[in-house]
Amino acid sequence: MQENNEIIALFHLIDDPDQEVFDSVSSRIVSYGRGIIPNLENLWENTISNDVQERIELLIHKLHFNDLTEDFTHWKSSSYQDLLTASLLVAKFQYPELVTTPVLQEVEKLRRNIWLELNSYLTPLEQVHVVTSILYNYYGLKGTEVAYQHPEEFLINKLIETKRGNSITNGVLYLLLSELLDIPVKAINIPRQFVLAYIKPYYDENPEKLSPLQRIEFFIDPTSGQVFSHKDVESYFKRISVPPVASYFKPLSHNRIIQNVLEEFSKCFDNERNAYKQKELLDLAKLLSD
Known part of the structure; x- marks a missing residue:
């Protein structure tokens, strides 16, 4: 995903020690959907802080989990639940x-x-x-x-x-x-x-x-x-x-x-x-x- 000014600003705030700020940043990043995962992976590779890397991993997991929830919802509603x-x-x-x-x-x-x-x-x-x-x-x-x-x-x-x-x-x-x-x-x-x-x-x-x-x-x-x-x-x-x-x-x-x-x-x-x-x-x- 092409990084715009908002994404760059959000990424700068991932290491914010205030949990409320991070929760707000996290929700906004996740709202971009799975298309932002490559950007997060690139950020992870260029981050030396273990704590920040852990936060990035949780964000990526949350994005995958949102997709998985949607897939399970489709499976449940399908006529043949394979x-x-x-x-x-x-x-x-x-x-x-x-x-x-x-x-x-x-x-x-x-x-x-x-x-x-x-x-x-x-x-x-x-x-x-x-x-x-x-x-x-x-x-x-x-x-x-x-x-x-x-x-x-x-x-x-x-x-x-x-x-x-x-x-x-x-x-x-x-x-x-x-x-x-x-x-x-x-x-x-x-x-x-x-x-x-x-x-x-x-x-x-x-x-x-x-x-x-x-x-x-x-x-x-x-x-x-x-x-x-x-x-x-x-x-x-x-x-x-x-x-x-x-x-x-x-x-x-x-x-x-x-x-x-x-x-x-x-x-x-x-x-x-x-x-x-x-x-x-x-x-x-x-x-x-x-």
């Missing part, structure tokens, strides 16, 4: 200049490898075995428990890069591949876990008579791809002393899945230095509220 698109938006919180093509290409490669092994005669268990085998054995995906000390394990670009993610990120990848291949695997709302379920195709003329639990063929742990039975899940509920109410077995919408990702991801930023990131992620989650 899970991969939203996962990439989550990744852009940490990597605003993320090039998405390598991720899209890798997902398409995985989809094709799985598709080549599928046919219409496979049972539900055989279908899931194909997905699991390609994803965890051939591709080499590793799963970890959710750990808030590792924010990168919440991001799909890092999952593709390192082939390592937590149960939430692995689950999202498993879900989006299943959807691309018309395999009826959905995320469900079991407490303290991110669990997938194979939903039975509706052969019955009155599927609404079935409870959410009765519609589930079996359960899948996205950490490893391991399949669990109804009895296994019953045992889990007994172990945590929680009654297994119907709402825990209803498929989650894409909107709710991404909201959950944002809420869990925000827990990685619980120290004073990064508190603003936690607030921003929770604001994005709130934006997606129905």
